[in-house]
């Protein structure tokens with residue numbers, strides 16, 4: 031099992047990780063277990079999911095995140111097997127691979143939105159009652175594609191931007207209930223999801239993160255994330271919350287800023303330097 035960097039103690043914690051049979055989710059499950067957490071590995075890839083669960087001494091839940099009942103059952107497994115829930119890592123996701131032209135397919139569209147967006151919504155809803163009991167944390171895997179334009183996969187950019195918007199909006203709401211919600215927004219990372227264009231990335235000189243680099247960001251967020259923050263993960267610099275500089279509204283007719291909800295993840299009215307993260 032992987033244990034890297036400054037060891038973070040997760041002893042006594044119970045975590046649910048969706049999409050944990052492979053890639054980033056499996057890495058997070060391994061790191062949490064290495065730190066002492068009990069982990070429910072949730073996925074639709076039963077063979078790989080059961081293997082990861084056995085490796086980390088956790089439990090496997092077959093959980094298609096498009097189905098709210100299956101998210102609820104995965105949370106119930108965490109509570110019945112391990113006594114509660116501290117962390118819900120809502121990570122299951124797929125690439126899109128088609129656009130809105132002749133290649134558009136409404137069924138595939140509903141499928142990718144169902145996994146990448148509905149899966150997070152249903153996961154939050156299912157996990158909240160158990161997380162409220164213990165002052166827990168939710169971390170959703172969004173993407174750099176949710177923070178910037180994604181011309182190579184605009185629908186992926188749309189559902190990941192939706193996850194970012196969801197997390198930012200939920201931040202203060204759930205904080206009032208003792209639950210912290212964050213997003214992790216990785217750049218390209220070395221998992222199956224990029225297998226169709228890994229070579230193109232490499233020949234374009236685009237760095238590909240190792241899974242452990244992304245897992246480091248999850249650990250940092252689980253330790254230090256403040257409500258509603260969305261942390262970028264990029265090669266060459268440490269992960270940190272994206273500050274959403276200079277959001278445009280709302281403002282009065284004469285241009286003064288109006289604050290009617292405290293947006294903890296925005297930094298209003300900072301001078302732009304062109305170097306903002």
Ligand SMILES: NC(=O)c1ccc[n+]([C@@H]2O[C@H](COP(=O)([O-])OP(=O)(O)OC[C@H]3O[C@@H](n4cnc5c(N)ncnc54)[C@H](O)[C@@H]3O)[C@@H](O)[C@H]2O)c1
Pocket residue numbers: 048049050051052053054055072073074075093094095096121122123124125145171172173174215216217218219220221222223224
């Ligand atoms: N790898 C990257 O470059 C990258 C970058 C940014 C964000 N992400 C995000 O990271 C997350 C994890 O992806 P990954 O890169 O580890 O890819 P991956 O393909 O290795 O893992 C994705 C996992 O999700 C599972 N999954 C797919 N559909 C599911 C469903 N309906 N219900 C439950 N589980 C399902 C898969 O079986 C798999 O185990 C995704 O949300 C992805 O969008 C990945």
